[in-house]
Amino acid sequence: MKIPPYFEFTSPPRLLAGEGALDHLPYELKALGCQKPLLLRDPGLSVTTLPSLLDRILEEGQIVPAAVFTDLPADAPMSRVMAVAASYRASGCDGLVAVGGGSVLDTAKAAMLVISSGATSFAGVEGFHAFHGAVIPFVLIPTTAGTGSEATTVSVVSHDEKNIKMELVTPRMLPQTAILDPRCTVSLPPKITAATGIDALTHSLEALTGKQANPLSRVHALAAIELVHAHLETVLLNPGDKAARQAMALAAYLAGVSFSNSMVGAVHSLGHGLGAVCHLPHGITMELLLLPVLRHNRPAIEADLKDLAALWSPDLPESERPDFLDSLASFLEAVRKYAKLPATLSEAGVTREQLPAVVERAWMDGSLLTNPVELSKADLLELLEGAF
Amino acid sequence: MKTMVAAVVLKFLGAGILVLQRKDSRMQEELTAYAPGSALQIRAWDGGPVLCLAKSASGAWTAGSLSRPLGSEVVEVVFKSPRSAILALLGLQSVSAAFLENRVTVRGDLMVTLPLVRAVNLAEAHLFPRWWTKPIGTLPPRRLTLMGTWFGALAQLFSPQERSP
Numbered sequence: 001m002k003i004p005p006y007f008e009f010t011s012p013p014r015l016l017a018g019e020g021a022l023d024h025l026p027y028e029l030k031a032l033g034c035q036k037p038l039l040l041r042d043p044g045l046s047v048t049t050l051p052s053l054l055d056r057i058l059e060e061g062q063i064v065p066a067a068v069f070t071d072l073p074a075d076a077p078m079s080r081v082m083a084v085a086a087s088y089r090a091s092g093c094d095g096l097v098a099v100g101g102g103s104v105l106d107t108a109k110a111a112m113l114v115i116s117s118g119a120t121s122f123a124g125v126e127g128f129h130a131f132h133g134a135v136i137p138f139v140l141i142p143t144t145a146g147t148g149s150e151a152t153t154v155s156v157v158s159h160d161e162k163n164i165k166m167e168l169v170t171p172r173m174l175p176q177t178a179i180l181d182p183r184c185t186v187s188l189p190p191k192i193t194a195a196t197g198i199d200a201l202t203h204s205l206e207a208l209t210g211k212q213a214n215p216l217s218r219v220h221a222l223a224a225i226e227l228v229h230a231h232l233e234t235v236l237l238n239p240g241d242k243a244a245r246q247a248m249a250l251a252a253y254l255a256g257v258s259f260s261n262s263m264v265g266a267v268h269s270l271g272h273g274l275g276a277v278c279h280l281p282h283g284i285t286m287e288l289l290l291l292p293v294l295r296h297n298r299p300a301i302e303a304d305l306k307d308l309a310a311l312w313s314p315d316l317p318e319s320e321r322p323d324f325l326d327s328l329a330s331f332l333e334a335v336r337k338y339a340k341l342p343a344t345l346s347e348a349g350v351t352r353e354q355l356p357a358v359v360e361r362a363w364m365d366g367s368l369l370t371n372p373v374e375l376s377k378a379d380l381l382e383l384l385e386g387a388f
Numbered sequence: 389m390k391t392m393v394a395a396v397v398l399k400f401l402g403a404g405i406l407v408l409q410r411k412d413s414r415m416q417e418e419l420t421a422y423a424p425g426s427a428l429q430i431r432a433w434d435g436g437p438v439l440c441l442a443k444s445a446s447g448a449w450t451a452g453s454l455s456r457p458l459g460s461e462v463v464e465v466v467f468k469s470p471r472s473a474i475l476a477l478l479g480l481q482s483v484s485a486a487f488l489e490n491r492v493t494v495r496g497d498l499m500v501t502l503p504l505v506r507a508v509n510l511a512e513a514h515l516f517p518r519w520w521t522k523p524i525g526t527l528p529p530r531r532l533t534l535m536g537t538w539f540g541a542l543a544q545l546f547s548p549q550e551r552s553p
């Protein structure tokens with residue numbers, strides 16, 4: 001295993017994992033010195049039983065939220081982050097709990113930084129490793145199994161006017177506690193289950209093969225890749241399987257730890273470009289680009305591909321193991337079939353005329369720096385053409 | 389001593405970037421990512437010497453050693469320690485590698501940081517001999533010779549246009 005001459009690793013937050021983990025939320029909040037949290041809840045959860053379950057748990061634990069904030073659009077902009085912070089201050093809260101998908105957790109992380117720093121504008125917390133100081137009690141509860149936002153030092157928030165994303169990266173943004181309870185993800189529809197699961201797989205594969213990989217991120221990435229392989233098809237075939245749901249939530253968490261410490265690569269550069277230009281869901285862009293980019297990266301990642309082949313076919317002798325990228329192609333094909341996902345960019349509604357604009361966006365994306373091989377604009381266009 | 393070395397190298401780096409901005413389309417392309425009124429600052433360490441590259445309203449670039457206060461139009465890269473700064477500024481480690489190893493912090497918009505990294509890589513590829521630099525990937529091919537860039541940078545440093553923004 002290659003050890004970089006210098007690397008940094010931020011340990012993941014305290015984790016409560018398993019059915020019933022959510023019931024320990026009041027205990028965790030009290031342990032953190034929080035009695036009057038602001039509860040930030042994904043508006044999409046209103047059609048599920050999760051809000052009433054959460055209310056019951058908090059009531060039993062004698063925790064009364066000082067404010068409940070649900071007014072969040074998908075991909076909330078900076079102004080919503082500032083609104084959460086204003087509500088927190090106005091209600092005299094003493095901690096922040098967020099329950100929701102990746103975008104809601106990212107909004108919570110940015111709001112937590114604004115609140116902790118006392119910043120009066122979003123610009124005050126923008127940057128990479130630029131935040132100093134103490135933070136408020138902070139607990140994250142994901143309701144999808146994909147972004148792993150509860151375990152990452154990254155938050156992405158939309159700009160209010162421009163069609164761009166603002167990124168914050170700091171190890172101080174991790175929650176003190178993350179809670180993975182299968183009751184939070186069991187009702188996810190197949191398309192979102194598949195797309196977010198492939199996002200987690202992409203996080204771990206890009207973290208494992210990228211230029212910033214280190215021995216610790218590698219361990220987390222391999223564990224995530226093994227879990228996705230073993231459980232994603234199961235949750236698609238049997239959505240109520242709580243053990244498989246929990247395994248996928250854990251995979252997303254582990255993948256989050258790995259990419260938070262080793263970054264992602266060109267799948268994400270292009271995926272972010274496709275998201276901005278063509279408004280495709282993030283997980284779908286990962287599903288469409290993962291294989292073409294890994295094939296392009298192949299000359300630089302042969303050793304990793306051998307390890308991955310052993311991970312996915314542990315019972316076969318080395319000489320009989322299928323090539324990892326062939327196994328991955330079959331795996332993605334099966335996931336597409338179960339969840340009815342598009343197989344090409346054109347099937348996803350992208351037009352050829354949009355591709356140059358996607359390349360321009362991808363060219364500005366920091367993930368290009370960590371991709372195992374350097375890519376030119378022509379390479380990026382060729383990759384998109386290949387996936388078209 | 390470290391402060392003096394860092395200040396001198398930052399001056400040359402700024403001059404090199406301005407020379408290439410006039411003569412190399414790749415540098416021009418990287419710098420078009422920034423709106424008029426933007427400033428890109430490379431600070432050797434917290435409280436250390438700084439290079440401030442500023443784009444005027446007319447689109448002209450200047451390089452100086454006085455920093456601007458942080459704001460929405462300013463991106464500032466700061467090395468976490470003098471050791472990390474000296475390694476990168478002397479070309480013993482590429483600025484890409486410094487980013488990959490989290491040796492820097494960035495204050496401001498991260499979405500426009502990559503063109504700055506590529507611009508500094510390009511400048512360092514022109515300012516240092518090949519045998520000296522330790523790139524993380526391949527170094528961008530030179531379009532100006534080492535000597536040509538140095539003469540251009542020296543002329544830039546002693547020209548009346550070199551001023552603090």
Ligand SMILES: [Fe+2]
Binds near residue numbers: 147199286
């Ligand atoms: Fe992702």
